[in-house]
Amino acid sequence: MICLALAGLLLLAGCGPDIGRYPVRDGAAQRTIELEGCCETVGEVLAGGGIALGAEDRVLPPLDAPASEDTTIVIDRASEVQVLSAAGEARYRTQQDTLGAFIEEAGLALAASDRLLADGRPLAREAWADAPLPARIAIDSYKTVTVREGEAAQTLRLAGGTVADALREAEIVLGGYDRVSPLPETPVDAGMVIEVVRAAPFVVAADEETIEVRAESGLVSDIVAAAGVALGPLDYTRPAADAAIRPGERVEVVRVTEVVEAQDEPLPYETVYQADASLPLDTVAVVSGGTPGTLRRETRVRYENGVEAGRETSEFVAAAPVNEVIAYGTQIAVRTMDTPEGPVEYWRVVTMQVAAYTPRSAGKQPGEPGYGITASGLPAGKGVVAVDPSVVPFRSQVYVPGYGVAIAGDTGGGVKGRIIDLGYDDDESYVPWRGTVDVYYLTPVPAPDKIRYILP
Numbered sequence: 001m002i003c004l005a006l007a008g009l010l011l012l013a014g015c016g017p018d019i020g021r022y023p024v025r026d027g028a029a030q031r032t033i034e035l036e037g038c039c040e041t042v043g044e045v046l047a048g049g050g051i052a053l054g055a056e057d058r059v060l061p062p063l064d065a066p067a068s069e070d071t072t073i074v075i076d077r078a079s080e081v082q083v084l085s086a087a088g089e090a091r092y093r094t095q096q097d098t099l100g101a102f103i104e105e106a107g108l109a110l111a112a113s114d115r116l117l118a119d120g121r122p123l124a125r126e127a128w129a130d131a132p133l134p135a136r137i138a139i140d141s142y143k144t145v146t147v148r149e150g151e152a153a154q155t156l157r158l159a160g161g162t163v164a165d166a167l168r169e170a171e172i173v174l175g176g177y178d179r180v181s182p183l184p185e186t187p188v189d190a191g192m193v194i195e196v197v198r199a200a201p202f203v204v205a206a207d208e209e210t211i212e213v214r215a216e217s218g219l220v221s222d223i224v225a226a227a228g229v230a231l232g233p234l235d236y237t238r239p240a241a242d243a244a245i246r247p248g249e250r251v252e253v254v255r256v257t258e259v260v261e262a263q264d265e266p267l268p269y270e271t272v273y274q275a276d277a278s279l280p281l282d283t284v285a286v287v288s289g290g291t292p293g294t295l296r297r298e299t300r301v302r303y304e305n306g307v308e309a310g311r312e313t314s315e316f317v318a319a320a321p322v323n324e325v326i327a328y329g330t331q332i333a334v335r336t337m338d339t340p341e342g343p344v345e346y347w348r349v350v351t352m353q354v355a356a357y358t359p360r361s362a363g364k365q366p367g368e369p370g371y372g373i374t375a376s377g378l379p380a381g382k383g384v385v386a387v388d389p390s391v392v393p394f395r396s397q398v399y400v401p402g403y404g405v406a407i408a409g410d411t412g413g414g415v416k417g418r419i420i421d422l423g424y425d426d427d428e429s430y431v432p433w434r435g436t437v438d439v440y441y442l443t444p445v446p447a448p449d450k451i452r453y454i455l456p
Contacts, residue, residue: 279329
């Protein structure tokens with residue numbers, strides 16, 4: 001520092017090596033600069049304290065004045081002014097206090113048609129001389145712009161500025177949801193048309209609340225959005241979201257929820273039979289057990305604002321049943337049995353309920369057409385039995401212990417399933433039968449496609 005560099009000479013002049021303390025007021029800030037040794041001038045004090053000065057800044061006492069610890073050094077900083085004009089932007093620093101003095105100092109040439117805005121407000125020419133110095137000056141030639149608000153329109157002569165400046169001059173204040181086009185920060189231009197769209201009042205009813213809202217558009221979706229109401233995926237509005245309504249009208253938000261009620265019912269499985277040549281005839285074996293399935297019935301209940309509004313029922317198979325598989329035997333063995341009438345060959349034995357009948361007990365009286373004639377055309381009587389053809393092959397031979405060999409030659413309405421009705425003549429040989437009896441199917445064995453392996 002200068003003061004330190006001169007310390008030896010100052011000592012010779014009688015200045016001591018003590019620390020010098022120099023008070024400084026820089027604008028509104030007050031500080032003390034402490035330096036070793038003595039400083040001869042104010043400029044040396046400020047330089048030693050690292051304080052930079054602009055060309056327009058003022059210092060009292062002057063920079064070349066002797067420095068004294070008893071005298072406060074006052075720095076008067078120059079004010080900065082931004083000037084906007086057709087030539088562009090310029091920045092000035094000045095000690096002037098009034099607008100008029102600054103214009104003269106800066107040499108700003110304004111035509112009679114120019115208008116000046118001081119900090120955004122238009123200022124008449126006669127007020128420039130005494131007006132306080134602004135931070136921002138806009139100079140421009142007057143431009144004609146039109147401001148429209150609904151059916152009303154104003155024509156303004158502006159010397160520049162922005163759309164916001166034009167609105168201020170037109171004394172138009174925008175509300176929170178009002179809109180202006182172009183945007184407020186857009187510079188005005190000759191012939192510009194500024195549109196002001198006022199937000200209209202609407203009422204939104206949602207969640208048991210009534211909300212008064214202002215929106216620019218009358219579209220229901222825009223009104224609901226302006227009210228800050230969010231719609232869920234099932235919610236809707238009355239009127240519909242794409243409808244347009246008039247100011248003051250009401251929009252209702254309908255909250256929609258859906259609840260699904262489920263009920264399961266069992267689905268029975270089926271029994272599937274499959275042939276197995278390794279099993280004897282009339283025997284079965286379970287190959288795999290069956291599992292019931294599940295039929296699910298769902299009812300979708302719709303609620304609108306907490307009130308049930310509808311039901312819709314659907315059903316589907318939630319789990320398919322698994323069928324039971326049973327193997328049945330197809331292995332046929334021919335055997336011989338001794339009977340009072342001699343040996344007989346048989347290939348099947350079935351236990352059946354037994355009864356007996358005669359031509360007279362068959363339902364017709366002697367002399368009536370068809371009396372005593374069986375379904376096969378054979379005369380009814382001993383040796384002809386009535387069977388269910390789905391159980392005993394029709395016209396085949398059977399053996400019934402205690403009755404003998406007979407032909408399955410007759411049927412009857414009461415002979416269904418495992419029932420055999422033994423035929424007798426109309427004489428005293430008739431024997432009533434009750435209970436069950438084993439019926440032997442005699443050879444020859446029918447062709448495989450004629451055998452009913454699973455009997456009713």
